[in-house]
Amino acid sequence: MTDETTFLSAERNEQLAIMVCHLRDGGLPPALADRGRTILLDLLGVTVAGARTTEMKALTSAWHTDAGRTIPLGSTNATTVESAAELDAIASCCLELDEGNKYAAGHPAAHVVPAAIAAARLSPAAVDGQAFLAAVLAGYEVAARFGYALTRDPRWHTHGHWGATGAAAAAASIRGADTNRVAAAIDASSALVHVAPWAVVLDGNFARNLWMAGAVRAGLDASRLASAGLVHNSGAVAHTLGDIVGTLDLDRLTEGLGDRWLTLEGYAKQHASCSYTHAAVDAVQSLRSTASWTADDVESVRVRTHSLAEPLFQRHPNTRLGAMFSLPFVVAAAFVSDAIDSEALDPDGRTFREAGRFSARVSVNSADELDVLLPQRRAAEVTVVLRSGDVVSASTPNPVGDVDHFPMDYDAVHGKIARLIGSTDADRLAALVDRLPATDDIAALLSTIPLCGEM
Numbered sequence: 101m102t103d104e105t106t107f108l109s110a111e112r113n114e115q116l117a118i119m120v121c122h123l124r125d126g127g128l129p130p131a132l133a134d135r136g137r138t139i140l141l142d143l144l145g146v147t148v149a150g151a152r153t154t155e156m157k158a159l160t161s162a163w164h165t166d167a168g169r170t171i172p173l174g175s176t177n178a179t180t181v182e183s184a185a186e187l188d189a190i191a192s193c194c195l196e197l198d199e200g201n202k203y204a205a206g207h208p209a210a211h212v213v214p215a216a217i218a219a220a221r222l223s224p225a226a227v228d229g230q231a232f233l234a235a236v237l238a239g240y241e242v243a244a245r246f247g248y249a250l251t252r253d254p255r256w257h258t259h260g261h262w263g264a265t266g267a268a269a270a271a272a273s274i275r276g277a278d279t280n281r282v283a284a285a286i287d288a289s290s291a292l293v294h295v296a297p298w299a300v301v302l303d304g305n306f307a308r309n310l311w312m313a314g315a316v317r318a319g320l321d322a323s324r325l326a327s328a329g330l331v332h333n334s335g336a337v338a339h340t341l342g343d344i345v346g347t348l349d350l351d352r353l354t355e356g357l358g359d360r361w362l363t364l365e366g367y368a369k370q371h372a373s374c375s376y377t378h379a380a381v382d383a384v385q386s387l388r389s390t391a392s393w394t395a396d397d398v399e400s401v402r403v404r405t406h407s408l409a410e411p412l413f414q415r416h417p418n419t420r421l422g423a424m425f426s427l428p429f430v431v432a433a434a435f436v437s438d439a440i441d442s443e444a445l446d447p448d449g450r451t452f453r454e455a456g457r458f459s460a461r462v463s464v465n466s467a468d469e470l471d472v473l474l475p476q477r478r479a480a481e482v483t484v485v486l487r488s489g490d491v492v493s494a495s496t497p498n499p500v501g502d503v504d505h506f507p508m509d510y511d512a513v514h515g516k517i518a519r520l521i522g523s524t525d526a527d528r529l530a531a532l533v534d535r536l537p538a539t540d541d542i543a544a545l546l547s548t549i550p551l552c553g554e555m
Contacts, residue, residue: 106335112353113333117283120238124273128234135364136233138510141533142199143209145517148174149442150191173549185218186313193312195442196373196424201366202475204247210312211263212239212270215319219271226541227274239270244362249352250341257301260294260311261345267319283333285326290337292318298411304422368501368508371440376409377430378499379480384434386494395435399487400461405480407466420445432459
């Protein structure tokens with residue numbers, strides 16, 4: 101690693117930090133503020149849904165948290181602010197329903213929002229809604245830009261490393277840090293990353309979901325280090341994200357900064373599975389919506405998609421996580437179930453068993469001509485051969501919910517959350533999000549969220 105590379109990395113960190121402070125101190129563009137409402141409603145809603153899964157209930161029961169007064173989303177057990185943030189982060193991603201960003205190739209919001217909430221709760225002075233919203237959106241933009249600039253070693257999954265930069269930016273912003281200390285926090289977070297092997301995900305190992313919690317903790321700790329003056333913006337990102345995790349295109353970190361907002365280019369997820377399966381699921385659902393045939397009439401299914409999905413070509417999962425990251429299995433589930441929702445891929449459910457049997461009929465491969473379309477288009481083609489000899493097919497350029505393909509606005513996300521946690525709780529969450537910008541004390545307002553998760 102050359103001195104010039106570390107110098108340029110530090111310079112880009114500083115430019116990002118200037119943006120963070122500008123959003124906090126100069127007011128948010130209306131389009132960003134509006135987008136923030138949608139991001140928060142989505143993230144908070146899917147976190148409550150995640151907290152209701154059998155896996156999260158088991159984890160929360162075994163967590164043995166320290167005594168405290170903070171209740172994680174969807175729980176009734178009080179704990180410390182930090183433990184609540186970690187449990188929220190885990191719940192937010194465990195169903196694979198949280199908002200994402202195709203240019204970052206990952207999930208900025210789930211890395212950032214729990215850290216921002218924790219920082220507001222830990223603040224000795226009340227944090228108002230505008231400061232909180234600015235921190236979330238600035239943190240999202242920082243995380244998304246690191247994801248966009250990073251070309252990962254293919255062995256690394258997307259959680260637990262570049263997203264910590266956004267968590268650190270948000271926490272430092274809420275602390276009122278100046279530009280130098282925001283930059284130092286962003287930089288220091290890259291020294292606290294989790295090792296995140298794809299193989300662990302594909303094995304269906306629930307430990308993968310804790311990488312999100314680790315990134316949240318890294319962001320909070322990096323902001324503490326920066327506030328204490330124990331770290332400075334040395335360009336450490338060049339050694340970790342830019343060397344060990346992969347390579348960083350430093351120009352991408354700041355190109356169009358202030359003009360192009362990656363925060364406005366996120367996607368919402370309809371299906372409880374990895375986003376790389378969604379286009380194929382949409383194609384299957386399109387075919388089934390007008391079909392006179394049933395799953396029993398299907399001889400074989402061929403799926404063609406982009407190479408980013410290649411790690412998902414494995415089969416025979418035995419956990420929810422493994423199923424969500426098996427393209428043949430998710431496609432099979434789409435033939436035997438009308439929705440890939442929070443129940444569909446539960447290993448104890450009927451759909452899981454039926455999808456396991458059907459998945460032998462599903463073949464998947466990647467296509468160079470679909471790779472050319474990335475990242476703007478994440479396309480898939482599905483061809484169904486029926487036992488009668490008839491062949492039907494469908495294709496889609498992007499998953500539904502993509503910023504470029506039937507994007508989901510605030511009302512659509514509200515509908516999604518209502519389907520996940522019930523209309524009463526979704527309405528209460530939406531009312532809270534609507535009150536957020538005008539509140540004088542975000543921590544007091546957020547203390548009402550756990551009620552939405554009561555069973």
